[in-house]
Amino acid sequence: MLLKSCCIYSTGIFSILMLILGISLVLSNVFPHFLQGEVEKEVVLKNGTEAFDAFENPPAPIYMQFYFFNLTNPLEMLNGDRPAVVEIGPYTYREYRPMEDVNFQENGTKVAAVNPKTYIFQRNMSRGPETDLIRTVNIPAMTVMEKFKDNALAASVISSYMRSQGEGLFITRTVRELLWGYEDGLLKALSLFQPGLDDVFGLFYKNNGSNDGKYVFFTGQGSSKDFARVDTWNGNSSLDWWTSDECNMINGTNGAFFHPVVTKNETLYMFSSDLCRSLYAVYEEDVTVKGIPGYRFTPPSKVFANLTVNPDNAGFCVPAGNCLGSGLLNVSACKQGAPIIMSSPHFYQADEKFVKDVFGMNPKKEEHQTTIDINPLTGIVLQAAKRLQVNVFIEKIPRFSQAENVRTVVFPVVYLNESVLIDDASAVKLRTVMVKQNVVVNIPFMLIGLGIIMGVLFMFLMCRQKVPESTAAERQPLLSS
Known part of the structure; x- marks a missing residue:
């Protein structure tokens, strides 16, 4: 009986913890910020990244x-x-319109190229x-x-x-x-x-x-906001x-x-x-x-x-x-x-x-x-x-x-x-990223939902607890005729 009660109260406590954790994560935007940070690391113009491949030869x-x-x-x-x-x-x-004469500059923070069409x-x-x-x-x-x-x-x-x-x-x-x-x-x-x-x-x-002239672009290595921003055109800023x-x-x-x-x-x-x-x-x-x-x-x-x-x-x-x-x-x-x-x-x-x-x-x-x-x-x-x-x-x-x-x-x-x-191939890749984004972003809401379900379960179990049966002596009338 004691073990059973322990389990019921543990469910209630766990429910409260899930709700608190989920709400905290929603308010702090931890998961969206984490996802955005990971994307910002990937979207940079350097050899080996999908961003650079698309930059060099648009698919x-x-x-x-x-x-x-x-x-x-x-x-x-x-x-x-x-x-x-x-x-x-x-x-x-x-x-x-492929990029040609691609040349990285200043420790990879800039890249020069021409864009013939x-x-x-x-x-x-x-x-x-x-x-x-x-x-x-x-x-x-x-x-x-x-x-x-x-x-x-x-x-x-x-x-x-x-x-x-x-x-x-x-x-x-x-x-x-x-x-x-x-x-x-x-x-x-x-x-x-x-x-x-x-x-x-x-x-x-x-x-x-x-081409319309030589461009120098920022690669986004220093700041993601500078990704592909034009620094100079034909040598002029x-x-x-x-x-x-x-x-x-x-x-x-x-x-x-x-x-x-x-x-x-x-x-x-x-x-x-x-x-x-x-x-x-x-x-x-x-x-x-x-x-x-x-x-x-x-x-x-x-x-x-x-x-x-x-x-x-x-x-x-x-x-x-x-x-x-x-x-x-x-x-x-x-x-x-x-x-x-x-x-x-x-x-x-x-x-x-x-x-x-x-x-x-x-x-x-x-x-x-x-x-x-x-x-x-x-x-x-x-x-x-x-x-x-x-x-x-x-x-x-x-x-x-x-x-x-x-x-x-x-x-x-x-x-x-x-x-x-x-193009279709790029769309498939991007849809996969969107699915991952939805999963990651919705983790706090999943925790809140789990907390609510466990809270409902806790209340249900509390209501179903049986009242201990009385003894024969307790069932005897207080006054006998």
Whole structure:
């Protein structure tokens, strides 16, 4: 009987201890911190880690899609009407981007590399062949006219030459030519007077099979928050295209990698050589990709807002004080003087004026927003879509008959969607990590549950204890008759 009582009370004491231990572990976050610490040790750029293997040769397939805007009313536009365009695409390319010339520096705290990109056309994923014809603005001509618009003699000579060659404000070229380059007659003629001038033009000329410069990344060895953060690009720790130190900063990673243990309230910084600037993204919503939980981060409208909305963007107005409006970025300074304006596709998040200036624009968040879905524990990119639009600034230039009557407009040429989705093999590995995370994180709750079960068992046993039977003498009446 004594042994039985001992067992019952031991159950009660053990129940209380399990509850106290479980609640203490929940409040102290011991297991989540332990798991995060282990992940931070693994996510570092050094030989032998999965993070470095993915850095050196990304396993997930990357696709680049191009959508062109075909001009349908060239004559009307030359007479001052707004342009009317029709979107044609996608033209899809498989993108290969391994890291090359990898060299560790400063005791493994930094790693230098170049990131060449090769594009292979995917006919089965495209609207048509690369030989499809597109009518668009003549960017070399527009660039030359902008350059010489204040020089009456040069403008007269160039305008006469363009008329003699049948060159105007618009051209019709194949998709392949517009993207990867074609010999331009006007540039070829100018190269006779300006040696060294390249007579080939393409929106992504020299980008196929080449890299955008040498990067030096932090490996994350010193601090996990520095994982894959860009230290220098082309030997520089800042840019020189913009008019403020803040806008010239190189911040964050290259957008392909992020540090582990990402929280919802943090801002993720990225440097984009395509945009010639750094930008940032903030948390938008929870997502699930191939059964893996993630956080969706997107650049807020404030990133590309006019200085009246976001004074920090004043430095992006070039020349100083020349601001085009929200949603646009003048990158001519880093594009050899070409009047190139970058934006989101269909002028998404830009001033309504730019949408109305071009017939055929239809901005939609789900189709034209840049998104990055990240697993918060590991920082691995589950899915991403970088969406950018290349535009040309067109204005009336009286000294050139080719542009003497056009209206000032930001003309859309093409927009790209560079997308990636985690591959199945990596997804399986990551799901295994998520299962382990769930088990480890839930250990305190398992202890609490065990304590509750044992507490219920203790109460049940206490209630079932038998009252000792009375003796015969105790059952005799106190008073006899």
